[in-house]
Amino acid sequence: MNDSAIKTFCVQAREKLEQGVELRMRKYGIAAEGVPNAAADAVGALPLSPIEREQRAELLQLQTKLGEGDAAHGNVRLKERAAYTWFNRMVAIRFMELRDFLPSRVRMFSRSDGSFGSQAVDEALDVEIEGLDAARVLQLKQASDDEALFRYLFLAQCQELASCIPNVFEPVDSALELLLPDKLMARDGVAQAMVEDIPEEDWLTHVEILGWMYQYYNSQAKDDFFKSKSKATADTLPVATQLFTPEWIVRYMVENSLGRLWMLNNPQSGLRERMEYYIEPDAEHEDFIRINGPEEITLCDPACGSGHILVYAFDLLFAMYEERGYREREIPQLILQNNLTGLEIDPRAAQIASLALAMCAREHDRRFFGRGVQGNINVVAPVHIDGEELPATAPLLGQPQLMDALAHLDEIGSLLNPTEAELAAVGATAEQLAQVAASDMFAASVAEKLQQAKATCELLAKRYTCVVANPPYMGSSSFSPFMSKWVKKNYPDVKSDLCTCFIERELSLIDNLGFCALITSDTCMYLSSFESLRKKIIEDNTLLCLIDTRGSNAHPDVFDANAGWVLQRGCRKGYEGAYFKLNQKIGGKDSALLEAIRNPDCGWFYRRDADTFRQIPGIPMAYWFSVSLLEAFRSGHSIEEDSDYSGSPNITGNNEVFLRFFWEISENGLYSKWRPYSKGGEFRRWYGNVIHVVDWSESARSFYYENKTSTLLPERYWYQGGITYTMLTSGKACFRAISDGCIWDKSGPVICRLGTKLELCLGFLNSHIAQMCLDALNPTMNLQVKDVKSLPILGKGFDSSNTLLVDECISLSKTDWDSFETSWNFKRHSLL
Incomplete structure (x- = not known):
């Protein structure tokens, strides 16, 4: 195409x-x-x-x-x-x-x-x-x-x-x-x-061309929105968040949810032969919803967009009905009436989704257009009900948060999860108004809105055997004031992004033992702000399989970062899920996934029990950790136990006034007014990079303490040596020894009071193992102190020879650093 x-x-x-x-x-x-x-x-x-x-x-x-x-x-x-x-x-x-x-x-x-x-x-x-x-x-x-x-x-x-x-x-x-x-x-x-x-062949061979056209039609408006850096409104939210899902990701999600349910109930089914991305279940630990036939399967896409996921689900369901002996022309109507539900806030996208499903149906039933059957695609539209329109006894008046949410459904959409009390209130109020609507035109208008609210709430309260979605992506910084406040209240653990809110919501949409498959940003796999989400996933659900395409181009327009999850409602102890590390440079991600399914020894396929992630501080999804490394986190002791660093780093609030390069001051000023200042710097291990000094006079420290934009380093950390590193890094972490007498800020923190274990810790921190751990704990560009301090040290096998090796690395790095004029101890260039 x-x-x-x-x-x-x-x-x-x-x-x-x-x-x-x-x-x-x-x-x-x-x-x-x-x-x-x-x-x-x-x-x-x-x-x-x-x-x-x-x-x-x-x-x-x-x-x-x-x-x-x-x-x-x-x-x-x-x-x-x-x-x-x-x-x-x-x-x-x-x-x-x-x-x-x-x-x-x-x-x-x-x-x-x-x-x-x-x-x-x-x-x-x-x-x-x-x-x-x-x-x-x-x-x-x-x-x-x-x-x-x-x-x-x-x-x-x-x-x-x-x-x-x-x-x-x-x-x-x-x-x-x-x-x-x-x-x-x-x-x-x-x-x-x-x-x-x-070309005509593009129209004839790719039904998803309709979805791509919807996305590309909006592409300029989407670019304009993000360039404007404005807050999302009901008008711009659909444009800003719509993403068409690549076909191989759709197949992976649908085959391992809908297809999995069918295969577990029908292990001899020939459907297995057509599902290339299907991952065999763990028969030893598997439990599932029992179904008698395809009519009992319900699948929902709660942010269906132009319907690509529903279209592939239609094809798979069609094969299931065929396998049970149904006639070709009767199957489309059964699928649309029994099996598929789409929810969407954008009427434009919903039109395309309805069209795509109608085209799928017409492909198999030439009389379909005359049957009066439509796909179950629902636009979640706002319902504005003013409290003054309702009788004083209306139960809905006791649910002001629901009324507010209903008025903003074009923003929150299917994230609304009505409680039983809210459902009862809107239902009772609708019934109350219906009784007087026949004789009161004003009441009839309000009654109509209440019936719409009731139908919407009932739709959003339904549960399904499978939920599959590519949810909207948008960081909280772009939320409207209402959206920001509402999400913080209703999704406090995942409020940073819409896609993580949808993870929590989609898990609530499935029946017990039902399947949830979705593609999201990969940040929820490791960022500390989503630790509670990861804990819920592990404790209340079973992680069946995950594709990690971080750093690849698997999903356009999402900053090349994605995670494709398949989860089952309900925790099954001991289940070893399938994990695919597709973020390596191994060619096409779809072909790499297929290769891993066919050949588990390929090098990027892993089996892990998600419960083992809880052994790691922050519960990152570090599925590639070896058993011995996981055991190290469980039985070893952390660097934090051997060191000290807490409290706030130093922030001057005005670096132009309070910071200098050391060569800009006289020797007389050093240590009387100015102090060496650790501020990170370029990649360098073992020693070096201290080229700044900070005004540490009494008047300057008073300013740091009193000024609202400044922070004074707690006194217990003044002049402490130890191990420093560069917090902002786009590559490997680099740790260096730093002598006593320094002050530091947030970009060059110091882990101090290590005593005799400094060499042990420094040697470990600059090792490949430590880097592997840090990649899992926090693979962002900002290396946090808490992540460094949580690294495990066993101490076994570390003797005096290792200490001498670290000392030699420090000495060589110091000699190299002192060979240039940027060193305090520069005497002469090494080539002279």
């Missing part, structure tokens, strides 16, 4: 469609400044037909609603909404015409030979589209007005498809017909690019 061509098309199509919509808005006085007259019979010199007047009035009303009081914002949102609506419909019709899925069996955007043009226009007199006015077609054909004829046929085709796929072609705001851009079939237009720039 030509990703580059697809991206170029989508970006340009959005720009051209929005320009075309804006021209139509201006033509009909919808984008005019001031307050347009919704009942006007004409716009300037342009008279309006009764239908156009009605459509214009509807659009002005929609514009006001979308703008929420801001006319300019309403203009922008209406333009965007109309543009993406027509984009989705054009793409859908192109997809169907190439597969011969259109009821008319006639191409709309190309001729029968595949060239750009319209077979429908060429053969207009013979085209059979429901609702088509033959007289109108003949009139346009005789007038040779191909543009008007195409517009008429295209809108008629959309209307016919509204009865087949209403989620995509719904006569929503039929008034949007007024904003269909002119000259869609013009040379160098959107339709021509769609036909000529994207």
Whole structure:
């Protein structure tokens, strides 16, 4: 599939469609400044037909609603909404015409030979589209007005498809017909690019092309959002967080959750042969949900986006039904009615997901469009209920947090997990209002909103046998004020990122012994802020398998860092999960995963009981640790037991005033006013890098103590020698001995009071083993003191010869350091 061509098309199509919509808005006085007259019979010199007047009035009303009081914002949102609506419909019709899925069996955007043009226009007199006015077609054909004829046929085709796929072609705001851009079939237009720039085979062989188009359509808006560094709003959140999941990751997740459930219940199933990414279960410890047939399986994607995960799940479920003897044409309806659920906050993405599932169904059932069956794709939309709208006795008034959450569902979406008390309150209130709705128009309006709230809460409270997702990624720094406050309250242990909130939420969506598969940022594998999450995962669930693609390009647009989890609800002691270290430079990650599944001795496949991670401080997912290294953490003693470092490092608050290079001061000032200052520096082991001095006079220390932006190093650590290192590093850690008499700041901390164990600790810290441990404890660029101090030391086999070796390394490094003018002890260059 030509990703580059697809991206170029989508970006340009959005720009051209929005320009075309804006021209139509201006033509009909919808984008005019001031307050347009919704009942006007004409716009300037342009008279309006009764239908156009009605459509214009509807659009002005929609514009006001979308703008929420801001006319300019309403203009922008209406333009965007109309543009993406027509984009989705054009793409859908192109997809169907190439597969011969259109009821008319006639191409709309190309001729029968595949060239750009319209077979429908060429053969207009013979085209059979429901609702088509033959007289109108003949009139346009005789007038040779191909543009008007195409517009008429295209809108008629959309209307016919509204009865087949209403989620995509719904006569929503039929008034949007007024904003269909002119000259869609013009040379160098959107339709021509769609036909000529994207090969037919891409449309025919990749149903996921629909998802890629959705993501690429939003790519520029996404870039603009992150460049702006603004807080996410309900408008920008979907654009900023949508990511299309690569196919091999989708297969890995679905095959090891949905496929695993099927294989455990049907160990002789031939389905195993088609699941390349399936990892054999541990039969000794396996327990699972018993099912009698595929009808009993439920799978949910709580952030379904454009539906790629659901599409592959459809294919796997289809094979299950086939295996049980169901007829091909009856299977699609059973799958959509029984098995799949998608939740999404973005109506645009939900349209694509609905379309993708409908295309999967139509592939196997040529009469599917006439069966009135739709995929269970749900837009989690906000429900605004004002407390003043409710009776004073309404139970919902006792749940103000739920009411607040319902009003912001376009931000929090499926993260809302209604409690039993909240479900009861919204249900009772809906029933209370329903009783008076028949005789009170105001109550009827509120009752309708309450029914929507009730349906949404019940949907979000459901549980499934499988949950599979690529959740949204967004750090808390980009949260809106409401989102930030709500997440801190409802997901306190994982509040730093949306994707970690979804880990916790998805585990609550599955039944006991159900499967949860998801792809997330890898930071939750090791960062201290997610230690509570890791503890919950290990104590309450079973980690079946994990792919670690950190530092690779496995997942576009996520800073090359990912972890693909498959978890089961309920902890099974002794279970050894499968772990794949795909962050090594071993070629394509998908082929590397397949190689590891076929050949466990490949070198990047591991089996570990997740419970052993609790032996390591911070519980990092260090699956590659050897048994002996894990035992060292359990039975050894930490560096912290042999050293001292606590409290805050020194922060001057004004380095320009209080810091100097040592060569900038006179010898008389040293130690009377200025003190050597450890501040990290470049990569260097064993000795060196102390080139700064800090003002340590009484007046300076008073400033550090009193100033709000400064921190005074606690007195017990003044002038202490020991081991220092550079905290900020993009490569290996580097530890150095430092003499007494120094002060240090946070970028060059000192582990002090080591006594006779300094050489032992320094030798260990500069070893390969220590580096391996640090890579697991904290593989970020900031090496924290707590991680260094938690490293285990056994002390066995460390004798005087080892001490002499460390002393020699220090001596050699000191000689080298003193050979340059940046050393306090420089005498002469070594080459002279």
